[in-house]
């Protein structure tokens with residue numbers, strides 16, 4: 001079993017475990033604990049990025065040597081191409097869903113996650129929600145969420161269309177576990193499609209298993225309208 005997935009608690013690396021479970025892969029999972037909020041030395045020792053996720057493929061069937069990769073999208077692309085026979089990634093042969101797949105796959109870390117991260121930083125620097133910077137970042141986050149909501153209203157299923165793809169695997173962290181850091185409530189009307197999407201995701205055996213493997217069986221995925229934020233002081 002050459003593939004090792006490195007997961008840091010409540011982090012973007014849950015995506016990679018979920019992907020591996022959806023693809024039914026054999027892999028080794030190594031857990032890392034935040035220190036106290038940022039990466040521990042054990043993650044920094046793996047890759048200069050010092051962020052989770054990281055994978056180690058030793059030996060990689062592509063290079064016949066040790067491959068160490070950071071960056072969620074690069075890891076998702078690598079795993080799907082090398083071990084997943086292309087499943088969960090769309091190509092031009094998939095027709096109309098393909099451009100949607102591309103756009104939403106990149107929207108996840110190109111727009112949605114950064115918008116939420118900016119709000120996390122701005123609101124921690126200034127807890128006054130009426131401060132112009134906090135209000136502006138909140139507006140950008142709301143806009144990104146409304147794009148997701150409108151897209152899901154159109155498909156009634158997943159981001160690219162009828163079937164789960166890597167675009168969903170990239171996106172769900174920002175709508176769930178990330179809310180432990182940036183308390184975002186989902187409105188039953190304004191975010192109705194996001195809420196039913198998250199319910200659908202949560203019913204997938206691979207997602208359930210991945211979340212249990214990542215965070216333990218007592219962890220409740222943050223899929224409902226309201227969530228209990230993490231106690232960052234105790235992280």
Ligand SMILES: N[C@@H](CCC(=O)N[C@@H](CS)C(=O)NCC(=O)O)C(=O)O
Pocket residue numbers: 008010011012013037038039050051052053070071072073109
């Ligand atoms: N663009 C990177 C972002 C990775 C990232 O920032 N991960 C966070 C966890 S959600 C992290 O490692 N934070 C700890 C740190 O930056 O020290 C990716 O998608 O892999």
